[in-house]
Amino acid sequence: xxxxxxxxxxxxxxxxxxxxxxxxxxxxxxxxxxxxxxxxxxxxxxxxxxxxxxxxxxxxxxxxxxxxxxxxxxxxxxxxxxxxxxxxxxxxxxxxxxxxxxxxxxxxxxxxxxxxxxxxxxxxxxxxxxxxxxxxxxxxxxxxxxxxxxxxxxxxxxxxxxxxxxxxxxxxxxxxxxxxxxxxxxxxxxxxxxxxxxxxxxxxxxxxxxxxxxxxxxxxxxxxxxxxxxxxxxxxxxxxxxxxxxxxxxxxxxxxxxxxxxxxxxxxxxxxxxxxxxxxxxxxxxxxxxxxxxxxxxxxxxxxxxxxxxxxxxxxxxxxxxxxxxxxxxxxxxxxxxxxxxxxxxxxxxxxxxxxxxxxxxxxxxxxxxxxxxxxxxxxxxxxxxxxxxxxxxxxxxxx
Numbered sequence: 001x002x003x004x005x006x007x008x009x010x011x012x013x014x015x016x017x018x019x020x021x022x023x024x025x026x027x028x029x030x031x032x033x034x035x036x037x038x039x040x041x042x043x044x045x046x047x048x049x050x051x052x053x054x055x056x057x058x059x060x061x062x063x064x065x066x067x068x069x070x071x072x073x074x075x076x077x078x079x080x081x082x083x084x085x086x087x088x089x090x091x092x093x094x095x096x097x098x099x100x101x102x103x104x105x106x107x108x109x110x111x112x113x114x115x116x117x118x119x120x121x122x123x124x125x126x127x128x129x130x131x132x133x134x135x136x137x138x139x140x141x142x143x144x145x146x147x148x149x150x151x152x153x154x155x156x157x158x159x160x161x162x163x164x165x166x167x168x169x170x171x172x173x174x175x176x177x178x179x180x181x182x183x184x185x186x187x188x189x190x191x192x193x194x195x196x197x198x199x200x201x202x203x204x205x206x207x208x209x210x211x212x213x214x215x216x217x218x219x220x221x222x223x224x225x226x227x228x229x230x231x232x233x234x235x236x237x238x239x240x241x242x243x244x245x246x247x248x249x250x251x252x253x254x255x256x257x258x259x260x261x262x263x264x265x266x267x268x269x270x271x272x273x274x275x276x277x278x279x280x281x282x283x284x285x286x287x288x289x290x291x292x293x294x295x296x297x298x299x300x301x302x303x304x305x306x307x308x309x310x311x312x313x314x315x316x317x318x319x320x321x322x323x324x325x326x327x328x329x330x331x332x333x334x335x336x337x338x339x340x341x342x343x344x345x346x347x348x349x350x351x352x353x354x355x356x357x358x359x360x361x362x363x364x365x366x367x368x369x370x371x372x373x374x375x376x377x378x379x380x381x382x383x384x385x386x387x388x389x390x391x392x393x394x395x396x397x398x399x400x
Contacts, residue, residue, distance in 0.1 A: 003205035006246050007100055010204065011059070014097030018056040021094060024087045025049055031091070034080035036315040037322070040340035041333055045070045048081040048091045055091070058098035064107070072099055073109060074333055076322055077199070077236075078283030078315035099202035111326040112201045119197035119206045123189070123213065126160040126196075133163035134188045140167045141186045144174035152185030155223040156257070157193040157214050159231035161358045169358060169381055173229055176387045177257075179394065180264040187217040193226070195234030195284075200321035207237055208246055215248040227257035230383055232284020232319065232357035239288040258285070258356060261386065262296045276351035277303040279382075282360045283315050301354045301382055302389075316355075317341050318363035335370055342367035342377065356382040 031048040032038050038046040045067050054068035064072070077092040085091075102108045103116065115125050122130040137158065138148045156177065162170035177184040193214055198207020218226045228234035235256050241247045247254050279301035286294035298305060317337035325334065342364060345353060353364050364379040 003208045006208060006244060007104065007203075007205045009244065011097045011101050014055075014094050015059045018059045018094055021052060021089050021091075022056050025052055025089055026086075028086070030086065031081035031084045031089075034084045036078070036080070036317040036341060037074050037076065037333070037337050040317065040337040043070075043333075046074050046333075048085075051075050051095055052089065052091050055094040055098035058101055059094065064098075064102065069109070070329065070333075072102075073112075073320075073325060073330065074322060076283065076315050076317060076319035078319055079287040080283070080315055083287075096199070096202060100204065103202045108202065109325055109327045109330075111324050112321050115197055115201040115321070115324060116203040116206050119192065119194070119201075119203070119210060122191075123210060124160055124163070124191045125194075125201070126164050130191060133160070133191050136163045136167050137170070137186055137188055137191065140171045141174060144171050145178055146174050146184060146186055148186050148188055149221070150185050151222045153183040153223055154185070154225045154227055154257075154260070155190065155214065155218040155221060156184050156186055156227055156229070157190045157234075158186070159228070159234060159358050160192050160196055161362065162230065163191060165362070166358065169230065169383065172381075172387050173383050176261070176383055176390060179387070179390045180261065182260070182264065185221050185223060187214075187221065190214040190217040190226075193228050193231070193234045193237065195228070195231055195237035198237045199233045199240065200319070200324065202321075204237075204240070204246075208241070211237070211241065211254065212248050215250065215252050215254065218252045219250065223252065225253045225255055225260070227255050227260060229257035229261070230356070230358040230381065232282045232359055235284040235293065236288050256285075256293050258293060258296050258300065258382075262300060276349055278345065278348070278350045278353055279303040279305060280316065280345075280353050280355040280360055280364070282355055282357035283319060285356050297356050297382065300386060301356075302385065303352070303354045316357070316360040316363040318359055318366075323359065323362065338363055338367035339370040342371040342373055346371070346373060346377065351376065352378040352380065354380050354382055354385055 027049045051071045054071040058064050075095045079092045119125045141148045194207030194210035198204040214226050361381050368377045
């Protein structure tokens with residue numbers, strides 16, 4: 001199967017470079033300054049060099065200790081450590097391949113295996129039955145003036161968060177695209193682009209099946225583009241698929257929708273940040289998509305940039321599946337990370353966080369609860385802010 005061949009290629013490449021990476025790493029710990037989970041918890045098992053060793057053990061020896069599993073599954077695979085490494089070692093890539101190998105062998109934590117099973121059965125990473133998210137998609141789309149399954153130029157594929165936890169955010173995205181003049185459509189057969197299962201659950205084979213399904217639906221509806229907008233995992237997956245030549249062919253473009261939004265409304269979010277407002281760029285948008293997407297995020301958000309140096313804020317701490325894990329000791333580690341992340345922002349005088357990623361949005365909301373900061377910290381999704389700007393512009397435009 002071509003999907004399984006793709007996974008084997010990812011694992012095989014990592015196995016080839018694992019020994020070289022181990023030899024190059026001097027354990028200087030410069031990388032640790034950029035690792036959100038390590039800085040929050042200060043557990044040696046969470047340091048990037050330990051993650052590298054754990055990944056190499058899985059890839060080269062086929063074994064993993066209990067401490068190795070903690071090292072591997074608390075890694076958000078954000079890539080911040082690579083930016084700080086003198087040798088540019090891509091720890092995230094080796095961790096990802098090791099986790100893919102464990103997933104295929106049925107040795108991943110059960111909560112992440114469940115994500116893969118859900119996606120394979122229902123086409124949705126979060127639920128085993130597709131009926132409810134389909135109903136949510138159809139209802140919300142109609143409320144936003146989009147007829148599900150109708151012809152369109154752009155097929156919007158929602159994050160699984162949008163058809164479970166945050167249907168109001170799905171409504172806002174569809175309204176935004178319509179107000180910007182995009183002929184957008186949705187399909188009840190394309191509930192998930194595949195990023196959460198492909199990246200977080202380390203099952204790119206299952207993710208690719210979802211991605212291909214979305215492209216098929218786009219072709220049926222006459223859409224020229226399949227876009228994701230709010231999910232950093234989907235953005236990571238798009239870049240991963242491109243890097244390995246796995247994006248389905250044909251005349252349909254698979255793209256990050258923020259670039260399209262920026263083209264339609266180049267000044268939609270500019271200049272409305274104010275003091276205490278900060279854009280949290282997200283690793284999916286500003287590590288993996290840095291050259292094209294990150295400048296758009298910074299410009300569209302209309303908020304100040306982080307004052308942290310080096311770029312700690314690439315990672316919210318909940319990516320890479322950390323947000324799903326139910327097995328001990330992960331829930332306790334997760335809560336410490338989320339709280340630390342919010343407290344770090346408050347120490348910098350931040351009172352509002354604007355982020356393009358719905359997972360980062362969730363992490364900051366949870367972190368604000370843990371830090372007792374709900375009344376002191378506002379968290380906003382970038383698409384929500386853009387919708388406000390577009391609506392305000394429509395109300396104050398020519399002839400108003």
